[in-house]
Amino acid sequence: MKPSQSRQVTIFDVAEKAKVSIATVSRVFNNNPLVPEKTRKRILAIAEQMKYLPNSSARTLAGNQNKTIGVILPVIYGIFFSDFLYGAETRARESGYHLLVTSVQNNDSELLTLLGKMNGVADGFLIYYPQPGIEKLLNHIPQGKPAAIIGKELKDSRFFSFLIDNFNGAYQAASYMLNQGHRKITLVTGEKKNLDAEQRKLGFKKAISDLGGEEVKLQVLEGNFKQNSGYELAPEIMREKNRSTAVFFSNDGMALGFYEWMSEKGMKIPEDISVIGFDDIEWAALLQPGLTTMKFDIVRMGRDSVSEILKRIADAPDQTPVSPVVYQTRLVQRGSFIPLRN
Amino acid sequence: MKPSQSRQVTIFDVAEKAKVSIATVSRVFNNNPLVPEKTRKRILAIAEQMKYLPNSSARTLAGNQNKTIGVILPVIYGIFFSDFLYGAETRARESGYHLLVTSVQNNDSELLTLLGKMNGVADGFLIYYPQPGIEKLLNHIPQGKPAAIIGKELKDSRFFSFLIDNFNGAYQAASYMLNQGHRKITLVTGEKKNLDAEQRKLGFKKAISDLGGEEVKLQVLEGNFKQNSGYELAPEIMREKNRSTAVFFSNDGMALGFYEWMSEKGMKIPEDISVIGFDDIEWAALLQPGLTTMKFDIVRMGRDSVSEILKRIADAPDQTPVSPVVYQTRLVQRGSFIPLRN
DNA sequence: GTTTACAATGTAAGCGTTTACATTTTTTTT
DNA sequence: AAAAAAAATGTAAACGCTTACATTGTAAAC
Numbered sequence: 001m002k003p004s005q006s007r008q009v010t011i012f013d014v015a016e017k018a019k020v021s022i023a024t025v026s027r028v029f030n031n032n033p034l035v036p037e038k039t040r041k042r043i044l045a046i047a048e049q050m051k052y053l054p055n056s057s058a059r060t061l062a063g064n065q066n067k068t069i070g071v072i073l074p075v076i077y078g079i080f081f082s083d084f085l086y087g088a089e090t091r092a093r094e095s096g097y098h099l100l101v102t103s104v105q106n107n108d109s110e111l112l113t114l115l116g117k118m119n120g121v122a123d124g125f126l127i128y129y130p131q132p133g134i135e136k137l138l139n140h141i142p143q144g145k146p147a148a149i150i151g152k153e154l155k156d157s158r159f160f161s162f163l164i165d166n167f168n169g170a171y172q173a174a175s176y177m178l179n180q181g182h183r184k185i186t187l188v189t190g191e192k193k194n195l196d197a198e199q200r201k202l203g204f205k206k207a208i209s210d211l212g213g214e215e216v217k218l219q220v221l222e223g224n225f226k227q228n229s230g231y232e233l234a235p236e237i238m239r240e241k242n243r244s245t246a247v248f249f250s251n252d253g254m255a256l257g258f259y260e261w262m263s264e265k266g267m268k269i270p271e272d273i274s275v276i277g278f279d280d281i282e283w284a285a286l287l288q289p290g291l292t293t294m295k296f297d298i299v300r301m302g303r304d305s306v307s308e309i310l311k312r313i314a315d316a317p318d319q320t321p322v323s324p325v326v327y328q329t330r331l332v333q334r335g336s337f338i339p340l341r342n
Numbered sequence: 343m344k345p346s347q348s349r350q351v352t353i354f355d356v357a358e359k360a361k362v363s364i365a366t367v368s369r370v371f372n373n374n375p376l377v378p379e380k381t382r383k384r385i386l387a388i389a390e391q392m393k394y395l396p397n398s399s400a401r402t403l404a405g406n407q408n409k410t411i412g413v414i415l416p417v418i419y420g421i422f423f424s425d426f427l428y429g430a431e432t433r434a435r436e437s438g439y440h441l442l443v444t445s446v447q448n449n450d451s452e453l454l455t456l457l458g459k460m461n462g463v464a465d466g467f468l469i470y471y472p473q474p475g476i477e478k479l480l481n482h483i484p485q486g487k488p489a490a491i492i493g494k495e496l497k498d499s500r501f502f503s504f505l506i507d508n509f510n511g512a513y514q515a516a517s518y519m520l521n522q523g524h525r526k527i528t529l530v531t532g533e534k535k536n537l538d539a540e541q542r543k544l545g546f547k548k549a550i551s552d553l554g555g556e557e558v559k560l561q562v563l564e565g566n567f568k569q570n571s572g573y574e575l576a577p578e579i580m581r582e583k584n585r586s587t588a589v590f591f592s593n594d595g596m597a598l599g600f601y602e603w604m605s606e607k608g609m610k611i612p613e614d615i616s617v618i619g620f621d622d623i624e625w626a627a628l629l630q631p632g633l634t635t636m637k638f639d640i641v642r643m644g645r646d647s648v649s650e651i652l653k654r655i656a657d658a659p660d661q662t663p664v665s666p667v668v669y670q671t672r673l674v675q676r677g678s679f680i681p682l683r684n
Numbered sequence: 685g686t687t688t689a690c691a692a693t694g695t696a697a698g699c700g701t702t703t704a705c706a707t708t709t710t711t712t713t714t
Numbered sequence: 715a716a717a718a719a720a721a722a723t724g725t726a727a728a729c730g731c732t733t734a735c736a737t738t739g740t741a742a743a744c
Binding site for chain 2: 053
């Protein structure tokens with residue numbers, strides 16, 4: 001049985017006590033300069049005393065902006081997204097905005113549910129949903145609301161994209177490996193459905209076929225971007241016969257799992273195998289040896305995407321299309337990778 | 343100039359097209375069993391086609407629950423809060439709830455603003471605001487909404503607390519140090535205003551005075567829970583004269599900064615000094631040597647607190663007071679700490 | 685002392701839902 | 715075939731606010 005929830009204090013209560021109309025109270029809370037300082041102070045004092053807080057839903061419904069950005073991520077877990085959120089939240093706060101954060105795990109109908117929930121609440125959207133078919137889903141984004149899309153280029157002028165240069169990053173990683181004399185190479189991919197993963201795979205393979213000669217042996221293993229997949233694939237990578245001399249993990253998380261397995265088995269990185277990752281998440285530098293990896297500025301990406309959303313909210317949601325912002329990657333050299341000595 | 347924002351598709355539009363009343367449409371979207379399957383399907387199809395999504399603000403205002411939990415954290419950054427959020431979000435999703443996440447940096451008036459924003463949006467609150475004076479602020483939490491408070495015990499039955507056993511954890515750390523023969527010990531605290539930090543300091547000092555003899559020398563340095571403060575205090579800790587043989591950092595983040603400095607100077611942990619941290623954040627195990635630290639289950643804390651909020655939303659927000667849930671800490675031994683050899 | 689301008693406040697119509705209650709339609713019972 | 719019961723649908727009043735427009739109060743201009 002629910003308790004008798006004492007009705008919330010509304011603008012009417014405050015108006016009544018202050019002997020003014022609700023319009024005046026509303027003006028006070030919206031910093032409308034029409035109401036003179038004296039009245040403002042008086043009403044504010046009364047409101048404070050009554051513990052009045054405006055109801056956000058009502059405000060939003062009545063046409064006000066809500067100063068909220070809806071954020072949808074694949075997961076809220078780990079340093080990678082923590083960094084992204086950090087960039088996004090910091091920027092939002094600077095403009096008095098806040099983030100409504102949720103995750104959705106590769107589930108189209110759930111994405112829709114979420115969009116619905118945010119409908120009428122969020123003034124703009126920040127969506128990171130690296131799955132195919134995202135275009136269709138995006139049609140459901142409420143009209144007139146700007147939306148930043150991470151990881152997918154779209155033609156709809158209402159959206160604007162922020163991309164990681166996965167293809168070139170992976171390409172670069174592969175060519176570096178070749179450059180340094182490696183000829184037996186393992187590529188650990190992410191899930192097939194993940195767009196980032198696919199692009200990285202493509203880039204890596206392209207480099208191998210562009211630059212590698214006949215004698216290059218490429219072993220391709222499918223991972224899932226999670227730590228344990230690096231661990232679980234390790235035996236396959238390190239099997240005696242025809243073992244690769246270098247391995248590229250499509251993200252740092254999987255590389256970490258690999259480190260774990262290696263240290264359990266008493267094997268050494270980079271002596272037994274060289275390793276390159278992707279993302280440069282915070283701990284990459286903390287590992288022993290430090291993880292050589294493809295870095296891009298994820299904090300910045302969070303920040304920039306929110307900046308752009310804010311700009312469009314203030315400005316005009318439906319603008320002429322802009323070309324996507326692409327975050328370049330660069331190789332960060334640490335101890336996990338050495339040239340092949342022959 | 344704002345573009346002509348085409349009006350959003352409302353329940354009226356759907357009702358009109360389907361030749362039913364808005365009540366019926368509403369029922370469909372609320373899974374009200376009153377409407378027969380056939381009608382439901384028809385309306386759903388029409389809604390889908392029109393790209394209708396219910397407006398969340400309107401729903402909430404009209405008395406529905408919003409299935410949203412408002413989360414207020416000191417920062418959204420780093421593994422510690424990432425883990426906490428992970429636990430919280432996962433649990434919320436299991437019940438169809440979502441998290442509205444914001445951070446507030448030691449700023450009372452900002453906390454109020456946030457509470458206001460969440461007012462009429464969140465069905466419950468999860469607040470981690472380790473500052474003194476939190477009690478007063480909490481009075482502003484809307485009536486009838488349950489709120490989990492992290493890190494502070496309160497008598498108001500509307501709230502329920504989740505506590506880290508900071509005092510005993512730090513006590514335990516100190517007594518372990520003494521036990522292992524250390525007599526010259528450094529304590530690095532967090533900020534004075536931070537409650538967690540204060541409790542840890544108190545616990546640590548208590549152990550020293552309870553168990554340490556006359557000959558124990560305790561050096562106390564004030565940090566701020568951030569990585570760079572461990573780095574900046576390092577010279578002071580490692581000064582030649584009367585150097586401690588063991589140091590306790592009130593959180594792992596500061597210990598990490600200390601590691602950095604030590605490695606830059608070519609000094610060795612634990613040979614030159616033993617280190618103990620607090621939190622056992624994810625990378626503590628990844629450091630070289632592994633960081634000995636006081637562990638508690640932060641993911642679990644996120645999860646449990648949401649569980650309890652959910653229970654009270656479903657049940658009765660104003661319940662009889664419950665005693666706070668206390669998360670015990672335990673020592674995780676890794677390589678950063680060794681007994682004092684004499 | 686009017687008239688005029690402007691500042692301050694008020695009135696009331698939305699905003700898009702939910703839901704108690706009323707009404708209509710259909711099915712079952714007699 | 716009429717009456718009673720059950721199912722389906724509709725009507726209209728909230729929910730708490732913002733804001734265009736209307737009204738009143740007050741000071742400046744004549």
